[in-house]
Amino acid sequence: MFAGACNNTPSTPTSATTAATTATTTATTTASDAKEFKAAMILVGPKNDSGWNQGHYEASKYVMDKVSDVKFDYVDKVNPGDRPNVKASQVADDLISKGAKLIVFNSDDFKDDALETAKKHPNVSVIHSSGDYAWKDGKNFKNQKNLGNVMPQMEYGRMISGCAAALHSETGKIGFLGPLINDETRRLVSASYLGAQYCWQNYRKKNPEDLKFKVVWIGFWFNIPGQTLDPTKVSDDFYNSGFDVVMSGIDTPEVAVQGKKAAEAGKKVKYLHYGLKTGCNVAPEICIGVPYYNWGPAYLDQIKKAKENKFTGEFISGAPNWKDLNNADSSAVGFEKGKALTPENDKFLAEFITGLGDGKISLFKGPLNYQDGTPFLKQGETATPQQIWYFTSLLQGIEGASK
The missing domain is CATH 3.40.50.2300 (Response regulator)
Known part of the structure; x- marks a missing residue:
């Protein structure tokens, strides 16, 4: 997921708060602005990895370009190599305590952290990028209404x-x-x-x-x-x-x-x-x-629903737009x-x-x-x-x- 940036392993954090503050974090929120909708993204690797994580990071910028009152915080490199004693759910707790109303977990490895967070914070919308807990026709459906899955048909x-x-x-x-x-x-x-x-x-x-x-x-x-x-x-x-x-x-x-x-x-x-x-x-x-x-369109749709209290925990299997495969607004x-x-x-x-x-x-x-x-x-x-x-x-x- 990156050009070796994940190999620079930091010292082991002692708490979720430490993890959030020592991670490579982009603080784009303004605490005094009550009109802002705060979202947060927990990335398994660095946000500039030239791959999977950077794709998610760029999708958050796409959302913010489309909706001016949405702001993202980020905590990256949440993985056993960089942060061996930190759970993604702990990082989510810290972000939620700072006002995040929607959390994106971006790795299959975070599926249980996403479920744990959704159960613990029923008023927070949770997106797990991959996973199937929201799929009613899948093997692992959990019926957790504030937990959704997004996974394009790669x-x-x-x-x-x-x-x-x-x-x-x-x-x-x-x-x-x-x-x-x-x-x-x-x-x-x-x-x-x-x-x-x-x-x-x-x-x-x-x-x-x-x-x-x-x-x-x-x-x-x-x-x-x-x-x-x-x-x-x-x-x-x-x-x-x-x-x-x-x-x-x-x-x-x-x-x-x-x-x-x-x-x-x-x-x-x-x-x-x-x-x-x-x-x-x-x-x-x-x-x-x-x-x-192309995560942007699905994230935009889900964040708009969360803002309007219409988030229902959907399973989104994003399809290609075969008529315009590289359309940034429509092709997953x-x-x-x-x-x-x-x-x-x-x-x-x-x-x-x-x-x-x-x-x-x-x-x-x-x-x-x-x-x-x-x-x-x-x-x-x-x-x-x-x-x-x-x-x-x-x-x-x-x-x-x-x-």
């Missing part, structure tokens, strides 16, 4: 990025730098593989057996020295062993940084960043593109094209995106098997939202651990 962004990777690979070896293993990450890796497989066969006219797609998991959303695999080393291992396109699935830009070094050393490599629209900026010449989240998922996307492959990719949007290309459709050969979807069967959300294993054809 499986489509991943299919697009997988297609782009396959269009540009000359070795047929695509690497995926993965975070930790859960339903969400298995879903997104599998979606990437399906996009790659489709475009490898249909546009490149290649033998499916000649496509190698491998994921290596580091163990968390970003590097925690001593606790995770080093994403720098994993990236280098990919580039040094014939993987000429590497996709990032973590929140920091090691794939881009090491890809740039590999290219400068003469290797013909390219990469795809993840999570933030400007993710190609680290190494633009070798960046094919970046699938990114975007794909920013990079300089390394060739004009010829851009045409194929545009055709692929159109097919996803109009339904002519349906990749979560059987027959599909899990890695161990057991059926995921039977012939002609289309996955339900629940089957897509609760992804219990990687798909057959992907090299890498499922658990």
Whole structure:
């Protein structure tokens, strides 16, 4: 989720108040202004990480640009590496004591902190970015009316990025730098593989057996020295062993940084960043593109409802705007094209995106098997939202651990 900023581990806070005051915090509220609506955002990594956390931070600025009386406070780097003895719910307590009426928790790791906060503060609106506690048709519905979930349908962004990777690979070896293993990450890796497989066969006219797609998991959303695999080393291992396109699935830009070094050393490599629209900026010449989240519109809608006492704890699965994929006001998922996307492959990719949007290309459709050969979807069967959300294993054809 950032360019190594999370590695500067501060001293361990002794209380939630200490955590809030020692974190990288942007105090944009004015206590004397009774008309302001105070919101707060708790970020698992630094707000300038070039990835997931920065995307949330920029979404808060989008909201404030749209609604002048909304102000955000931020506490970032709330994770076991930077703050090993601090719970996100404690940080939320402190922010609420300072007047926050809405709290955004931005990591899957915060799901129980979000629930705890919602129960403890029933008059505060709580948004958990990811998670399913507000999904009435999900497995984990909690019926907590002041707790909502927001999660864009990134499986489509991943299919697009997988297609782009396959269009540009000359070795047929695509690497995926993965975070930790859960339903969400298995879903997104599998979606990437399906996009790659489709475009490898249909546009490149290649033998499916000649496509190698491998994921290596580091163990968390970003590097925690001593606790995770080093994403720098994993990236280098990919580039040094014939993987000429590497996709990032973590929140920091090691794939881009090491890809740039590999290219400068003469290797013909390219990469795809993840999570933030400007993710190609680290190494633009070798960046094919970046699938990114656009949190702003959903946050704007939910904050407006909270201000009007109409917040009901919705489960928001934000969809792409297929007619205008990069529309900042309407598309929850975007794909920013990079300089390394060739004009010829851009045409194929545009055709692929159109097919996803109009339904002519349906990749979560059987027959599909899990890695161990057991059926995921039977012939002609289309996955339900629940089957897509609760992804219990990687798909057959992907090299890498499922658990």
